[in-house]
Amino acid sequence: MNRLPALPACCTPLRDEWPLPLALPGSVWFSTGFTPARLTADDFASSAIEMPASIQRSVAKRQTEFLAGRVCARAAMLQLDGTRAIPAIGEDRAPVWPAHISGAITHSNGTAAAIVGLKSQWQGLGMDLENMLSTERAERLAKEILTPDELRAMAAGAAQDIALLVTLTFSVKESLFKALFPLVKKRFYFEHAQVLSWSREGHVRLRLLTDLSPEWQQGQELDAQFALYHGQLLSVVAISAASDFPPCR
Numbered sequence: 001m002n003r004l005p006a007l008p009a010c011c012t013p014l015r016d017e018w019p020l021p022l023a024l025p026g027s028v029w030f031s032t033g034f035t036p037a038r039l040t041a042d043d044f045a046s047s048a049i050e051m052p053a054s055i056q057r058s059v060a061k062r063q064t065e066f067l068a069g070r071v072c073a074r075a076a077m078l079q080l081d082g083t084r085a086i087p088a089i090g091e092d093r094a095p096v097w098p099a100h101i102s103g104a105i106t107h108s109n110g111t112a113a114a115i116v117g118l119k120s121q122w123q124g125l126g127m128d129l130e131n132m133l134s135t136e137r138a139e140r141l142a143k144e145i146l147t148p149d150e151l152r153a154m155a156a157g158a159a160q161d162i163a164l165l166v167t168l169t170f171s172v173k174e175s176l177f178k179a180l181f182p183l184v185k186k187r188f189y190f191e192h193a194q195v196l197s198w199s200r201e202g203h204v205r206l207r208l209l210t211d212l213s214p215e216w217q218q219g220q221e222l223d224a225q226f227a228l229y230h231g232q233l234l235s236v237v238a239i240s241a242a243s244d245f246p247p248c249r
Contacts, residue, residue, distance in 0.1 A: 004075060008043035010034050010064050011112075014075055019229045021202035024238050026121045028076040031113035033230075034068035036061045043067060049074070052089050068112035069105040076116040077101060094181070104178050104236075111230050117238075124239035126179030129232050130171045135159075138166035145170050147194050147209070164233075169195050171235040172204050172224045179237040184212040202227050204235070 007013065012033035019029075039060050044051045044067060055066050070086050073095065077083040080101070087095035087103065097103045103116035104127040115127050133141065139162060142151060146169055154165055173193050181187070192210040204224040211217050226235040 004078065005048045006046060007032075007071065008047045008067060009040050010036065010038040010043055011068050011071055014072065019234060020225045020227045020236055022225055024115075024117065024122070024236075027115055027117040027125070027238070028080045029113065029115045030072040030075045030079075031111060031229075032068050032072055033110055034064050034107075034112055035110065036064040039064045039067070047071060049086055054089065065107040065112060069107050069114060072112055072114035073103060073105055073116065076103070076114045080116050081118065092181075094178070102182075104175075106234075108232055111232065113234070115236065119241060121241055122238055123241045124179035124183050124237075126175035126177065126237040127235070128171045128174035128178065129229065129234050130167055130174075131232055132228075133163050133167045133170075135163045138163045141170075142166050145173075145190050147191055150195055153195075165198075167233050168198060168204070168226055168235065171233050172206065172226060172237065175224060175235045175237040176206060176222070179239050180212065180216060183239070184216055186212050188212060196221070198226075206237075 014030045014032050016030055049067060049070050055063055073087050077085055083098055085098050087097055090096045095105050100119055101116055102119050102122045102125045103114060104125045105114045106127045106129040108129040109131050111129060115125055117125055145166055150169060154162060173190050176193055188210055194207045194209055196205040196207050198204045202225050204226060205221060206224055207221045208218055222237060224235055224237045226233060
């Protein structure tokens with residue numbers, strides 16, 4: 001049986017429309033809206049999703065984020081290949097996926113989403129959803145998020161792009177971390193990757209600035225993509241199983 005439990009009261013019907021410029025063949029995406037104020041005491045039980053101990057101690061917002069993200073992940077894996085599973089929380093707080101599946105979950109400001117693919121096709125998937133920064137806040141945070149080269153590119157660009165550029169740089173580096181960390185098992189930070197270029201059509205080119213593993217070395221480049229989704233910025237980094245230098249196309 002491929003039927004799923006009823007959606008919890010705090011979540012809107014699942015959406016499967018692909019929001020980004022380039023499709024990822026073989027992947028499955030679902031998103032939902034969520035409202036913490038509508039979370040009920042039996043939403044986890046009625047959804048057949050166990051609430052981890054760490055989430056039991058959390059506020060309603062965190063509980064709802066977790067539940068909405070896992071609802072999306074479960075539906076995506078079921079559609080992908082019939083896998084019925086709920087990603088657990090690992091020691092690093094990242095989702096623990098079945099061994100044959102790559103995936104990512106994100107949530108922000110009332111929207112949650114999950115993307116999954118078979119590891120035979122996608123060795124790494126990373127996704128991040130962020131509220132758009134104001135220009136004032138972006139200027140304040142730029143030195144914490146951008147490398148010196150990125151700061152110079154920002155200064156040379158249009159002032160009206162600062163908020164988008166800083167938000168995009170933050171988000172795409174988060175997606176890069178989510179995609180690569182399961183492969184390299186080594187933490188890296190904003191200063192360890194650089195946005196080389198981006199376009200308004202949603203394409204981004206990234207370069208690693210540090211060695212992460214024998215396969216992933218300083219200077220290697222990857223493609224990413226982004227789009228505005230329900231008023232937020234959504235980014236995805238997808239690493240093909242067929243190449244060490246995979247573009248998102």
